[in-house]
Amino acid sequence: MIGLTQVYVLAGLVFAGFAVMSLRDPANPRRWRNALFWGLFALSFLAGDHLGDLGNGLLVLAMAVTAALGLGRSGTGAEDAGARAASARAHGLRLFLPALLVPVIVLAGSLGVRHGGPVAAALVDPKQATLVSLSLAALVVAALTVRLFRQPVLSPLTEGLRLADTVGWMALLPQTLAALGAVFALAGVGAVVGETVTRVFSMDTRLAAVAVYCLGMAGFTVLMGNAFAAFPVMTAGVALPILVKVYGGDPAAICAIGMLSGFCGTLLTPLAANFNLAPAALLDLDDRYAVIRAQAPTAFILLLVNTVLMHVLAFPAHP
C-alpha cells in the first residue's frame, strides 16, 4: 500500500538531490553548509525511523546550528531572466497547463481514493490520499514540464534548490514548531495557561464569558501557534462549564465560532510558520512579518465579528 513511507522516501531523495546540487554549485560560497543542511533533511526522511529518539533530537540540533551559522543561496537560475521571458513568449498560455494539472491530479487522486472502493483503498492509504496525490503530481508534472518546454533533465532539482534556498532554514521551522507543541503538551503547558485565563478574568455576564472564550482562543492560539492546541483547553475551561452549562448556549455554535476565533489568532502569530513566515521567505520579502502585517487588520475585525456572532447566535433560548 502506498502511504507516508513512500512519500518520505521521495521527499528524502529530493532533499538528497538538493544536497548534491548544492555541492556542485560554485557560485554559492556557503555550499558546504547548504549541502549539510539539505543532506540532514534527506537523512531525516530516509532514515528517521531508524535513528532513535535521541538520534533524531541530535539531528534537529545539528540542522538548527548549521542554519544559525548562516546558509547561502544557490547561484543558478538567477541570470536567465531573458531566457525565461523568451520561453514565456514562445509557449504563452500553454505554460499554465502543467500548473493546472497539479491541482487536477491532487483532486482526482484524493477523490479517487476516497470513493474508489476497496481496490483504491488497498492501493493507497486513504488517510494519506492527499499527500500521496500531491507527491504523484509533483513527480508527473515535473517530468511533463521538462519534456514539454525542453528543459534540462536536472532542472527540477536545480530550480527546486533555487526555491528551497530562497526559503532557507525557514523550511525547517514549521516541523520544529510542531515538535515544540508536542513538548508543550507533554509538560502540560496548555492546562496551566487555561487555568490562568479562567482564574484571572471574571465571567459574571454572558458577554464577558463570550469575550473571554473568543479572545482567549485567539490569544492562546497566538502563544501556541495552533488553534487545535488551544481548543480543548479553552473549551473545557470556559465554553462547556460556563457558556453551555451556566448560560445555556448551543455547543455546536459555540465550538464552531470559537475555533474560527482561534483561526484569527493563527493569522497573527509567527508560530504558525508554515502559513505566515515561510510564505514571506518564499516571496522574498525583507520583512519576516510582512504577511502577518497584511493579515492583521482582517484578523482583528473578524475576531470582533466572531465575538458578536457568538453572543447573538449561540444562545437561542435566551436571545
Add this chain to the structure above:
Amino acid sequence: MGSMLVLLGVLLVVAGFAVGLNPLLVVLASALATGLAAGLSPVEVLAAFGKAFNENRYVSAAWLILPVIGVLERSGLQEAARSLIGRLRGVTFARLMLAYLFFRQATAALGLTSIAGQTQTIRPIIAPMAEAARASETGVEAMDSSEAQKVRAFAAGTDNIGLFFGEDIFLAIGSILLMVGFLEQNGITVEPLHLSVWAIPTAIAAFIVHGCRILVFGRRRPRP
C-alpha cells in the same frame, strides 16, 4: 497540576521572536526550558523533541512541490502570468484578489484545500499577476521594491484568509473532526453538519471584511 514554571518556555518563544533571534534556536531553547521545568533531564528533552520531530515529518513533506514549481518558473510561468494580466484589460488588482479570495474560500468549503496554496499558486501565478495589475493601474512600470513586496504579502495573506474561513464549512476537515471528538468525550453528541453550518456566518463576514480591504488597497496611491 503543572506549575507556572512550565510557562517559561512560552515566554522564551515570545521574547525570542520579538527580539528577532533565529527562530530555530529559540524553539530548541524553549523546548529545553519547558522540559526542564517539567522535570525532564536535558537528554530526555532532546529525545522527546526528536521523537515529535520525526513524527511530524509530513509537515515538511509539502516541500516536495518545489522542483515542479521551480522548473515551471524556469520555463517562464511568472512572466506568462504577468503578460496575461497585461492582455486582460478588465482585470484590476482588486478584481483579481476578490476572485481569488472567493475561489479559495469556495474550494476550501468543498474540502479542496490542497488544490491551491502559497507555493503552488501564490508565488508562481497570483503574486506576479497582482504585481502586474497594480503596476499598470498605478502607471508605474517598474514598481519600487517596497510597494511590490506589499502587494506580494497582501496576496499571501489573502490565500491564508480564504483558506481558513472556507475550510470549516467542509464536514470532514480536521478541525471539525477534532471538535466532534472532543465534544463526544465530554458527553455531547454533535453532528459535523451542525458545526459546519456555524462556520458560514464567519465565512461571509470574512469575504466582506477582507473584500473591503482589497478594495481599499486597490485604490491606495503608492507614495511617489
